[in-house]
Structure formats: structure tokens, C-alpha cells
Amino acid sequence: MSTELEMPAELAAVAAGEAEAVARLRASLVDAAGADGLIDVAYRLVDSPVGPLLLAGTAVGLVRVAFAREGHDAVLQSLAVTVSPRILRAPARLDDAARELEEYFAGRRRLFDLPLDLRLATGFRREVLAHLPEIGYGHTASYATVAALTSSPHAVRAVGTACARNPLPLVVPCHRVVRSDGSRGSYLGGTEAKALLLDLEAGAATCP
Amino acid sequence: MPPPFERLVEAHGAAVLRVCRALVGVQDADDVWQETFLAALRAYPSTAVLNGEAWLVTIARNKALDHHRKAGRLPIPASSQGAADGALPRGLPRGLPRGLPARTPGGTASGGADGVAHSVEAGEDAARVWAAIGALPKKQREAVVYHHLAGLRHAEVAGLLGNSEAAARRASADGMKALREILQGTGMSDTPEGRGQ
Incomplete structure (x- = not known):
């Protein structure tokens, strides 16, 4: 929904600096939600030689790695159905996976040492x-x-x-x-x- | 099929922030925004969410009421306090000679004096609008905020206000009319410096 476009010109000033404020609030929401155990699926995007990758993890471990051609939005929507819709972009929770993949693509890692959540394969x-x-x-x-x-x-x-x-x-x-x-x-x-x-x-x- | 919660934050985070700022003021809006999304996430997806935004605004409105109840005072929404307080100190470097030691953190960080001046003006403009919104009668204020700032349809606003769609539409129109008069009344004359650039 494009609320910005519908906002009367007289009111437009209230949107000043809003994007920054929301970004800041988002970050502390992720912290608070994580502390309260409310994030069932955390995800982040990373760049790689095979294109942007979506990394998603649960409390158990890494649950999904997805290529761009799979459609990251579709993958997240599918995780909402199969795992939980309590999904937030929480990059820090996938630091380990991101780092190991980076090492792998640099030719410096041969084995992944990450907790895995294999619930999507039965x-x-x-x-x-x-x-x-x-x-x-x-x-x-x-x-x-x-x-x-x-x-x-x-x-x-x-x-x-x-x-x-x-x-x-x-x-x-x-x-x-x-x-x-x-x-x-x-x-x-x-x-x-x-x-x-x-x-x-x-x-x-x-x-x- | 409930979407990933992240989609709700992305799509409605800004609108909910406007609602919070309108209902509790810029200063306290961050806390209420945070409480709103935490409560929403906690309830998600057990609540049937047909319209994510109307649902979030409803929660924000309840959290704002809690906030006022806790503070033990009547709603004094959208006072210019928050935005102006945050913006004014950063405006000081504008008039200071460049040779002075940096007494005002942030003033020289980036963007230069022009950038600072622009953001200060933006903050002052926003504060003026928030103050005007705060001066509206409660029903008009809420109708304007939910419809024009958050983008809810009149029928959804009526659901929040407990009146009819026609009444919500009228409150919104009356509110905008009053708002224009307030804004024209306060005008730009009270801040001679920094204008006419």
C-alpha cells in the first residue's frame, strides 16, 4: 500500500527521517524479540559467486539455504507455512553460516561445521x-x-x-x-x- | 496463509510509527512502537489477521492507551516536544564560527552545515504538523491519523473509533479542514531565521 502517495501535502513533513527511525526500531525489535524467544525463523541475505543466497535458521540450526532462482520471497512464504510465520530478518543469528560459506567460496573451507535443522526433509x-x-x-x-x-x-x-x-x-x-x-x-x-x-x-x- | 512477520514490519512499520507519534508524542513513540510489534509477534499468527495494518494499528492504539494510563495523565498527543527537542540543539552549529571547538556532537559529522540545516528544518516542519494534529479534537485527530497518515480505509477507521463509516469520513474531512486552518494560523512567521532560503 502506498500511503506516502495518498498523504495530503500538508502532512508530508511528518515522514522526515522516518525511514531511519524505522530501521533503528527494527533493529531493537529483533533484539527484544530474540531475547523473548519470539523469533522462530531468522534469516539474512548474503552475496556469493552463485548469486544472492537466503540463509534461514531456527533455534535448532540452519534450516534453509536458497538460491535467488528459487525466489526468496516464495521461500520465506513457504517457511512461514512449513515452520512458522514468526520470521524476522535477523542477520546476526546467521553470522556463523555466512562466515563458513564465505570461507567455502574463498576455497578456505572444505567441511561445514554448523548445526543443521533438517526438518524440511523427511x-x-x-x-x-x-x-x-x-x-x-x-x-x-x-x-x-x-x-x-x-x-x-x-x-x-x-x-x-x-x-x-x-x-x-x-x-x-x-x-x-x-x-x-x-x-x-x-x-x-x-x-x-x-x-x-x-x-x-x-x-x-x-x-x- | 499468514505472511512472514517481517513482511508486516516492512510494509507497516512506518505507518505504525506515525500512529504512535500521533497518539503519544514523538518522544514516547519508539517505546509504544516496540511494544506494539512485540505484542503482535507474540500473538502471531494465532490471531486471524485479515488486514495486517488495521490489526497493527489497533494494537498500537491499545498500547498508546496503556501508555497514557500508566503515565497517569490524559492523552497529550503529538506535542511538538519530541521532534523539536531532538532537532534544536543540532541547529546551533549553523550560526557558529567554524573555528570553535566542537561543542555540539553530531554537528560536524557528515553532510556539513547545509545537511544539518535541512534536517533541522525537516524536524521543525514535522514538529509543527504534529503539534497541529495534537490540537485537533480527539475523534478528528484519530480519524486523520488512521486514514491520512496510516492509510486505513474509512470503514476500518470506523471500526477503531466505534462509529459509522460516514462518521469516520466526516471526522477525517473536518479534521483536515481544521488542520489546514491551524497550520496556516501558526504559519512560518514564528521562525524567522532559517526561512526564505
Whole structure:
């Protein structure tokens, strides 16, 4: 709603400095809400070589990493439904995740050491995600190989689905799962992003 | 499907601040804004929120009433106190020679004297409007604030004021008319310096 446009000219002066005041109040609201345990989902945006990333966390841990192409607004709306609508932009709560991702993209981190909240992946999808960290940094595995690690060794297509719906891409390395013919296959962050990540890891892995 | 609470803060934070400033004055508005959004977040989303803004303004209005009750005084809304108090000391460097030691923090930080002067004028203009709003009869004041400053529809204003949509519309129109007269009456003549630039 564009209240500014509808405001009579005589009253317009009251909006002076309002944006700064609201920004200041927002920050202290986040502090107070956090202290009262009222933030169910905290989020922040970070820039990365694969575009802006949305990071969202609960009291348990990092719950969602989303690429811009997934639509950050849609992802937040979906978190409002699946986790809780008590969602606030609270960047400080995701400092650790932001820092580790920055180190990862700089080639200085091979393993993520973050508490994860895997509630968005259930059943077989969750089982698949649990096996993905077994594919080491700089390595790849085929969908069939990953399936063979699970309780349903023939569920190759289901492994593909689990990767495509990974709520924690990058941190849970679904980008290391490729096709049996050696081609890279699809990626929820886009094929360019997958190529960039595999190249990054290949380059960094060869350095001492 | 309730939206992320953040969306409500983004969309309505400024409007709710205007309501708070109008109801309890610029000085105390921050506390009431904070209480409003904390209470809203605490209730969210168990309350059926059809119109986020009307809901938030309702909470703000209740928090403002609490505030006055606690302070044990009648509503003295929108006095020019807050904005003017905050703005005037920063206006001093305007007239001071540049060689003087920085007695007034913030005056030389950024933007230079022009920036300071502009923000002071903006603060004075805002204080003048808040004072005029505060001088309105209660019903007119609330109707003007909810409709013109917060952007609620007359029907929603009527819901808050407990009257009819037509009555809310009339109160808003009468309030704006009175406001124009007040603003023209106080005019710009009481602040000769800093004008005519």
C-alpha cells in the first residue's frame, strides 16, 4: 500500500527521517524479540559467486539455504507455512553460516561445521541427505552410487528428487552428485552454479 | 496463509510509527512502537489477521492507551516536544564560527552545515504538523491519523473509533479542514531565521 502517495501535502513533513527511525526500531525489535524467544525463523541475505543466497535458521540450526532462482520471497512464504510465520530478518543469528560459506567460496573451507535443522526433509529424502557429506570435497558420485548407500539401493530417481529438493544446498553437498555418464546433471541452483562449485572444489582440492 | 512477520514490519512499520507519534508524542513513540510489534509477534499468527495494518494499528492504539494510563495523565498527543527537542540543539552549529571547538556532537559529522540545516528544518516542519494534529479534537485527530497518515480505509477507521463509516469520513474531512486552518494560523512567521532560503 502506498500511503506516502495518498498523504495530503500538508502532512508530508511528518515522514522526515522516518525511514531511519524505522530501521533503528527494527533493529531493537529483533533484539527484544530474540531475547523473548519470539523469533522462530531468522534469516539474512548474503552475496556469493552463485548469486544472492537466503540463509534461514531456527533455534535448532540452519534450516534453509536458497538460491535467488528459487525466489526468496516464495521461500520465506513457504517457511512461514512449513515452520512458522514468526520470521524476522535477523542477520546476526546467521553470522556463523555466512562466515563458513564465505570461507567455502574463498576455497578456505572444505567441511561445514554448523548445526543443521533438517526438518524440511523427511523420510527417504532425509536419508539421502544424510549420506551426501560422505562424498568428499572435490569428489563426485553418481545418483546410482548414492542410491546404493541407502536402504533403497535402486531408488536412483528418488535420489535425484532428494537432491533437487535439498533444503540446504551447498552445506549439504548435493552438487557433488552427478550423472552416471559423467555429465553434471541438473542443480537447483542452476547448471552454471553446479559447474562453478565443482570447478571451485577441483581447483582448491589440488592446492596443497 | 499468514505472511512472514517481517513482511508486516516492512510494509507497516512506518505507518505504525506515525500512529504512535500521533497518539503519544514523538518522544514516547519508539517505546509504544516496540511494544506494539512485540505484542503482535507474540500473538502471531494465532490471531486471524485479515488486514495486517488495521490489526497493527489497533494494537498500537491499545498500547498508546496503556501508555497514557500508566503515565497517569490524559492523552497529550503529538506535542511538538519530541521532534523539536531532538532537532534544536543540532541547529546551533549553523550560526557558529567554524573555528570553535566542537561543542555540539553530531554537528560536524557528515553532510556539513547545509545537511544539518535541512534536517533541522525537516524536524521543525514535522514538529509543527504534529503539534497541529495534537490540537485537533480527539475523534478528528484519530480519524486523520488512521486514514491520512496510516492509510486505513474509512470503514476500518470506523471500526477503531466505534462509529459509522460516514462518521469516520466526516471526522477525517473536518479534521483536515481544521488542520489546514491551524497550520496556516501558526504559519512560518514564528521562525524567522532559517526561512526564505
